[in-house]
Amino acid sequence: xxxxxxxxxxxxxxxxxxxxxxxxxxxxxxxxxxxxxxxxxxxxxxxxxxxxxxxxxxxxxxxxxxxxxxxxxxxxxxxxxxxxxxxxxxxxxxxxxxxxxxxxxxxxxxxxxxxxxxxxxxxxxxxxxxxxxxxxxxxxxxxxxxxxxxxxxxxxxxxxxxxxxxxxxxxxxxxxxxxxxxxxxxxxxxxxxxxxxxxxxxxxxxxxxxxxxxxxxxxxxxxxxxxxxxxxxxxxxxxxxxxxxxxxxxxxxxxxxxxxxxxxxxxxxxxxxxxxxxxxxxxxxxxxxxxxxxxxxxxxxxxxxxxxxxxxxxxxxxxxxxx
Numbered sequence: 001x002x003x004x005x006x007x008x009x010x011x012x013x014x015x016x017x018x019x020x021x022x023x024x025x026x027x028x029x030x031x032x033x034x035x036x037x038x039x040x041x042x043x044x045x046x047x048x049x050x051x052x053x054x055x056x057x058x059x060x061x062x063x064x065x066x067x068x069x070x071x072x073x074x075x076x077x078x079x080x081x082x083x084x085x086x087x088x089x090x091x092x093x094x095x096x097x098x099x100x101x102x103x104x105x106x107x108x109x110x111x112x113x114x115x116x117x118x119x120x121x122x123x124x125x126x127x128x129x130x131x132x133x134x135x136x137x138x139x140x141x142x143x144x145x146x147x148x149x150x151x152x153x154x155x156x157x158x159x160x161x162x163x164x165x166x167x168x169x170x171x172x173x174x175x176x177x178x179x180x181x182x183x184x185x186x187x188x189x190x191x192x193x194x195x196x197x198x199x200x201x202x203x204x205x206x207x208x209x210x211x212x213x214x215x216x217x218x219x220x221x222x223x224x225x226x227x228x229x230x231x232x233x234x235x236x237x238x239x240x241x242x243x244x245x246x247x248x249x250x251x252x253x254x255x256x257x258x259x260x261x262x263x264x265x266x267x268x269x270x271x272x273x274x275x276x277x278x279x280x281x282x283x284x285x286x287x288x289x290x291x292x293x294x295x296x297x298x299x300x301x302x303x304x305x306x307x308x309x310x311x312x313x314x315x316x317x318x319x320x321x322x323x
Contacts, residue, residue: 041285076109
């Protein structure tokens with residue numbers, strides 16, 4: 001149960017309910033959360049792109065998915081400075097279109113990351129649990145097409161929807177805050193909860209559990225098998241830790257907007273909860289670095305193994321030629 005926020009509210013029921021204390025608290029919390037996430041996330045994702053594109057230069061299914069995920073994370077990080085500014089400053093009415101673009105990019109980064117992580121889990125599940133089908137289904141080209149489809153679908157779904165979150169007006173406004181009633185319509189929230197979170201979460205958990213069970217039943221305890229398990233757990237962490245609380249907050253705030261929850265102390269608690277969890281959901285940009293590390297380690301190990309095998313073959317050929 002949510003603990004009531006220690007704010008003085010003017011009315012305990014449905015009357016005037018002040019959120020001033022929540023807004024004041026979030027001014028400091030957002031800076032304390034966003035600044036480290038932005039700096040660390042920008043560095044980690046830039047390094048990840050450099051490693052995958054320049055250092056490794058081996059385009060496997062995993063590196064293609066990870067490159068796409070790093071680009072999604074950078075897209076999510078890009079609006080954060082604007083989001084921090086908008087929290088404490090009113091924007092002019094002439095900036096509504098710019099605000100809608102920034103909000104759209106932000107949500108594309110979030111839900112693009114969600115579906116990319118899901119695709120990584122499905123790709124692992126096919127490779128380990130269905131190795132014979134994997135030969136026909138898995139390839140770098142198929143991974144690239146999948147990533148392009150994810151980008152296209154997320155862009156097509158987010159941009160038209162997010163533009164409806166704001167109604168044209170002549171007054172100043174807070175970007176990233178106080179969406180219109182269209183933004184909180186039942187259809188939008190149901191789609192966000194079902195297709196934006198629940199469906200990808202179920203697919204991710206199912207594929208992850210099946211893959212871990214298959215690895216354990218195989219009885220193989222090689223370094224590559226242990227690395228695969230670490231990748232699975234890091235993907236689960238990068239998904240469930242940031243996105244579960246934030247989507248719970250969206251559901252609770254929807255109940256407030258629908259006047260299902262009317263007690264003022266509950267409203268202020270939910271307002272604080274959704275703002276904090278939405279801030280913390282951006283930590284996925286840093287948690288994805290766990291996936292980057294294990295993927296890069298796996299690719300380097302595979303390449304080293306390939307080099308060792310080629311060297312042993314050359315030595316064997318040289319020895320045979322001498323006889």
